[in-house]
Amino acid sequence: MTIFSTDHKVIGKQYIGLALFSVLLGIVLSLVMRFHLVHPDAKVKLFGALWPDGAPGGQMTPELYLSLMTIHGTIMVFFVLTTAPQSGFGNYFLPLQIGAHDMAFPVLNMLSFWTTALSLLTLLAAFFVEGGAPLSGWTAYPPLSGLGRITGPGQGLGQDLWILSIALFCVASLMAAINFIVTIIELRAPDMGYFDMPLTCWGWFVTALISLFAFAVLLAGGILLLLDRTAGTSFFVPGGLIVNDQIQTRSGGSPILFQHLFWFFGHPEVYIAILPGMGLISTILSTFSGKKVFGYKAMAIALLAIGGLGFVVWGHHMFISGMSPYSSIAFSVLTLAVGVPSAVKTFNWLATLWGGRLRFTAAMHFALGFVSIFITGGITGLILGQPGLDIYFHDTYFVVAHFHLIMGVAAIFAIFAGLHYWFPKMYGRFLHEGLGKLHFYMTFIGVYAVFVPLHFAGFVGNPRRYPDFKEYEFLKAVMPLHIGVTHAAYFLAAAQLIFLFNYFWSQRRGAAAPANPWGATTREWRDD
Amino acid sequence: MTNTARAGQTLLIAASSMFFAAFTSAMVVRRGLSGDWIAPPLPAWIWATMLLGPLASWLVQRGQIKSAMAAGAMLVASQLALLSNLRMAVIGEAFCAVLIAAHAAHAAAGVAALGRFGARAGLFWHFVGALWIYVLFLFGVWA
Ligand code: HEM
Ligand SMILES: [Cu+2]
Numbered sequence: 122m123t124i125f126s127t128d129h130k131v132i133g134k135q136y137i138g139l140a141l142f143s144v145l146l147g148i149v150l151s152l153v154m155r156f157h158l159v160h161p162d163a164k165v166k167l168f169g170a171l172w173p174d175g176a177p178g179g180q181m182t183p184e185l186y187l188s189l190m191t192i193h194g195t196i197m198v199f200f201v202l203t204t205a206p207q208s209g210f211g212n213y214f215l216p217l218q219i220g221a222h223d224m225a226f227p228v229l230n231m232l233s234f235w236t237t238a239l240s241l242l243t244l245l246a247a248f249f250v251e252g253g254a255p256l257s258g259w260t261a262y263p264p265l266s267g268l269g270r271i272t273g274p275g276q277g278l279g280q281d282l283w284i285l286s287i288a289l290f291c292v293a294s295l296m297a298a299i300n301f302i303v304t305i306i307e308l309r310a311p312d313m314g315y316f317d318m319p320l321t322c323w324g325w326f327v328t329a330l331i332s333l334f335a336f337a338v339l340l341a342g343g344i345l346l347l348l349d350r351t352a353g354t355s356f357f358v359p360g361g362l363i364v365n366d367q368i369q370t371r372s373g374g375s376p377i378l379f380q381h382l383f384w385f386f387g388h389p390e391v392y393i394a395i396l397p398g399m400g401l402i403s404t405i406l407s408t409f410s411g412k413k414v415f416g417y418k419a420m421a422i423a424l425l426a427i428g429g430l431g432f433v434v435w436g437h438h439m440f441i442s443g444m445s446p447y448s449s450i451a452f453s454v455l456t457l458a459v460g461v462p463s464a465v466k467t468f469n470w471l472a473t474l475w476g477g478r479l480r481f482t483a484a485m486h487f488a489l490g491f492v493s494i495f496i497t498g499g500i501t502g503l504i505l506g507q508p509g510l511d512i513y514f515h516d517t518y519f520v521v522a523h524f525h526l527i528m529g530v531a532a533i534f535a536i537f538a539g540l541h542y543w544f545p546k547m548y549g550r551f552l553h554e555g556l557g558k559l560h561f562y563m564t565f566i567g568v569y570a571v572f573v574p575l576h577f578a579g580f581v582g583n584p585r586r587y588p589d590f591k592e593y594e595f596l597k598a599v600m601p602l603h604i605g606v607t608h609a610a611y612f613l614a615a616a617q618l619i620f621l622f623n624y625f626w627s628q629r630r631g632a633a634a635p636a637n638p639w640g641a642t643t644r645e646w647r648d649d
Numbered sequence: 650m651t652n653t654a655r656a657g658q659t660l661l662i663a664a665s666s667m668f669f670a671a672f673t674s675a676m677v678v679r680r681g682l683s684g685d686w687i688a689p690p691l692p693a694w695i696w697a698t699m700l701l702g703p704l705a706s707w708l709v710q711r712g713q714i715k716s717a718m719a720a721g722a723m724l725v726a727s728q729l730a731l732l733s734n735l736r737m738a739v740i741g742e743a744f745c746a747v748l749i750a751a752h753a754a755h756a757a758a759g760v761a762a763l764g765r766f767g768a769r770a771g772l773f774w775h776f777v778g779a780l781w782i783y784v785l786f787l788f789g790v791w792a
Contacts, residue, residue: 344747345675354738
């Protein structure tokens with residue numbers, strides 16, 4: 122296996138490897154955050170050694186917490202959820218499922234992967250430069266992100282590297298999107314119409330279409346932000362700012378403009394994370410029910426509808442930005458409309474199961490877990506989609522709970538389901554089923570134990586992106602809840618060690634798998 | 650041109666259009682929100698560059714790739730000359746600079762693509778020429 126391979130299978134595995142590395146790092150960062158939230162005064166030698174400036178004497182500064190949070194969120198959204206389900210599984214299985222010999226542009230494909238890898242290195246480099254990683258979260262709102270070093274230690278070079286990393290990621294994703302779409306349009310087997318494609322391919326197709334339009338806009342926004350920081354422009358920096366007792370000279374820029382550009386990308390991005398999973402779950406539920414997917418065409422159209430609606434709902438992230446109430450109502454109605462195709466999918470999944478001969482493999486467990494998490498996380502989306510409620514919940518832990526479930530956990534369940542399902546194809550061996558189920562139950566319990574209580578913290582008005590709650594009288598009451606959540610997070614992280622062991626052990630020692638172990642009907646299982 | 654080459658370029662054009670649409674809408678919003686907008690001063694000769702894109706397209710159609718690349722390179726050179734006179738601290742000029750630089754990047758890529766793929770990269774080049782006319786009208790007329 123050469124490093125700069127142009128073989129779609131190798132590139133698929135490379136993307137999965139990159140995502141696996143990233144998710145482990147993301148989890149470690151989240152554990153450090155969860156630890157700090159319940160022991161804000163602890164002096165930890167290790168922190169002091171890792172971050173001499175961020176944790177002098179082992180005592181974590183608020184800035185370090187925020188930079189961990191920024192890198193955690195950025196890694197998880199971009200380098201885990203955007204890479205594994207689409208570029209990882211998609212590269213490996215899309216050509217096989219449509220009867221193509223490779224992707225349409227193999228060299229471009231190789232370049233996409235290596236640009237993504239470079240982007241990840243650029244992001245991580247932010248930890249090692251003067252001032253450390255940026256503080257402004259995965260959304261990088263100006264003015265905080267637009268003024269440079271004066272707004273905080275990580276806001277100097279660290280923030281520049283962050284923007285550069287995201288710009289590289291955009292370029293890589295655009296190249297990948299073009300490759301996916303051309304492959305589907307031009308390289309399908311002659312006997313395969315669009316509505317003969319497995320729903321997995323529909324998931325990758327719609328995701329690539331969304332990526333094509335969304336990442337182009339993020340790239341534009343990132344360039345403007347970088348110019349505000351380095352070239353003295355004021356696209357986003359407003360006038361009249363005084364930061365750390367210094368008057369800022371620029372004027373006229375609009376921070377809200379950045380929010381529009383960011384969320385025009387940002388909301389479609391959450392569908393980029395979840396749509397490939399939706400396709401995959403449809404296939405897995407159908408295979409292990411021994412039935413065709415119920416309402417195949419409706420499922421494909423629902424994917425298109427979700428993808429399309431995804432471009433007109435971005436304002437629901439900005440209800441408190443002072444937008445006109447009429448705009449709020451429009452964004453709210455459109456947002457709630459996404460519930461319709463989502464419900465179509467959910468009911469069709471249930472109908473696929475109905476009357477089937479269910480086989481409860483590990484992959485099937487994760488697929489069912491996906492449906493459960495998707496419903497739990499989706500329902501709170503309906504709550505946040507209403508301006509009246511969102512104005513209260515915005516920037517509280519209710520939002521943290523919502524997006525972790527619907528975006529983070531649901532997509533990760535789909536990744537686990539896919540790995541269990543396709544492992545025999547990728548390595549000729551099974552992942553261990555018993556370990557897989559143990560991992561499933563611990564993870565399923567773990568994620569509910571971590572994220573359900575956080576909704577209640579949100580009810581109380583517990584703000585997100587706060588490194589330390591003990592300064593606030595009204596938050597004393599939720600500390601026991603946070604202590605419980607932190608313990609649940611340790612448990613959840615420990616459960617992932619089971620998977621890690623299973624993943625590497627099974628590649629060498631797993632039970633040998635026949636050509637079509639699950640009795641699936643899609644093309645990748647035919648001998649190639 | 651093969652179908653994959655055509656499809657690939659069409660999608661690239663879609664992505665690039667979105668990229669320019671994002672800059673354009675940012676400009677519309679930014680201009681509308683604050684009272685600090687001054688139309689960027691552009692030299693009159695800039696209108697002559699409008700012809701360079703279509704000229705190169707015509708040369709591509711006639712198979713004169715080298716001459717087309719020369720016309721494209723002239724376009725990029727004139728864009729760099731324009732850029733050196735714009736002040737980033739003035740918002741109208743900053744937007745102008747961003748759009749010209751973004752276009753110059755596309756034009757340079759288009760020239761390189763002509764060199765590498767010849768007439769097969771023609772579709773993208775036609776787009777680059779049309780896009781420049783759009784940028785010129787945006788600043789010459791609207792802004
Ligand atoms: C082991 C499981 C995880 C735990 C314990 C965890 C924990 C946390 C914590 C403590 C925060 C900071 C909250 C705050 O201070 O406001 C956070 C933020 C975040 N997490 Fe996670 N997380 C986990 C997995 C994930 C996954 C799988 C994703 C993928 C989407 C994700 C995406 C994010 C994002 C986008 C943020 C927001 C960052 C920001 O505010 O800019 N997390 N997480
Ligand atoms: Cu959204």
